[in-house]
Amino acid sequence: MKRQFMVLLFSSVAAFVQAAEVNVYSARQEELIKPVLDKFSADTGIKVNLITGKPDELISRMASEGRNSPADVLISTDVGRLYRAQTQGLLQPVQSELLTKAIPAHLRDPQQHWFGLTLRARPVIYVPGKVDPTRINTIEDLTKPEFKGRICIRSSDNIYNQSMLAAMIASVGEAKTLEFAKGLVANFAQPPTGGDRDQIKAAAAGVCDIAIANTYYLAGMFDDAKDAAAAKAVKVLWPNQQDRGAHINISGAGVAKYAPNKAAAQQLIEYMVLPEAQNWYASKNHEYPVLADVAWSPVLQGFGTFKAEQLPLVKLGELNAKALQLMDQAGWK
Incomplete structure (x- = not known):
């Protein structure tokens, strides 16, 4: 080839x-x-x-x-x-x-x-010992009451989150996506602040138990002396492996x-x-x-193989405005 x-x-x-x-x-x-x-x-x-x-x-x-x-x-x-x-x-x-x-x-x-x-993939990142990974099979599972006050994620201004919601709209529809967004907001550990690395570091520091972030940010932390300890404190969980696959961009x-x-x-x-x-x-x-x-790099290989969404990515652009609208309705700041 x-x-x-x-x-x-x-x-x-x-x-x-x-x-x-x-x-x-x-x-x-x-x-x-x-x-x-x-x-x-x-x-x-x-x-x-x-x-x-x-x-x-x-x-x-x-x-x-x-x-x-x-x-x-x-x-x-x-x-x-x-x-x-x-x-x-x-x-x-x-x-x-x-x-x-x-x-x-x-x-x-x-x-x-x-x-x-x-x-780039955007999976669930969790703290072992604090989260039972068998309780999370889909990204939608993060809305369960048991995860109240335990989730860190960036703001709704972030294009990665907007695209994640746009992909969900394309896959499951507006009503279920709005339900997900409201449930996720209800389980935030703190008002959204900072970038993807900040969410991972917050989980490692005990601010939350679960973060949503792109894998390359986590992988890059292993190469950064000041962030390596935080990276080693968490693990990657691939959601939706029995249905549509993990979100990618x-x-x-x-x-x-x-x-x-x-x-x-x-x-x-x-x-x-x-x-x-x-x-x-x-x-x-x-x-x-x-x-x-x-x-893949050895670090990515260490995160494990996964089933990815096969959604035409043009949908993420087409549905961006609708995703923002639903995030606003859900109170996602």
Whole structure:
């Protein structure tokens, strides 16, 4: 498979060798993306000009720049932002045999405006000895009265939580999702505050017994001396393994609507799903590769295998507004 991908990519590079640079707007932190971009430049001779920032700020910048935007590629950490950029007319469709072969259909836009580059899962994280894992078979089980005052999670402003609720709406409907949101809010240990790592650290510190967070945050804590003890104090539980599967999301990319270097932009996105790049994401960033035959990092392997949702991720964008509405009705601050 690797040879097939390399042939497809470098035949494309040969055809568009004139493209000398590509401008990337990335919502990913520089240290989490630059090594792959540097390798792309070394392999293709195409210079990468990188601008990093918060996803909504980058989308607003592209919108204000309009036809004069230098952006060639937008990289985001959640499908919700990619869908937002698409609906604002900031991305263009890409026809790529390599991308459609490499990336499962539910992890990319049906109209090819954006493509998943890595997977991130959002399971239940619990403190052993304080929580009986057999009492949690589904994410909905977190609304049980026995978990009152025991759950930590980020605010409703967080796109990861919005996407989690959007996925639930698509799977079980609005009524059951609202019931879940109300029950979860009733079981909060504290008003939502901080990021995913903060929820995990709160659980380890005894503020709560259960956290909901993306796996790559937990995995990264094992590599951080100041957070490693907290990471070792919790375990991962995969919910909904007997029905729809655990919630997943993506980091992904799309070609900007007015990309001045469209060919180079497409080459870069194609490069990022080659086995070498996918292996780097898996081993260094602790994210799940979109290529099934690329190994997970040892830390991710330690979290165990799991059944993931197979929902077309475009639904997470389509249902984002409804998810926010239900979270507001539930009192999720």
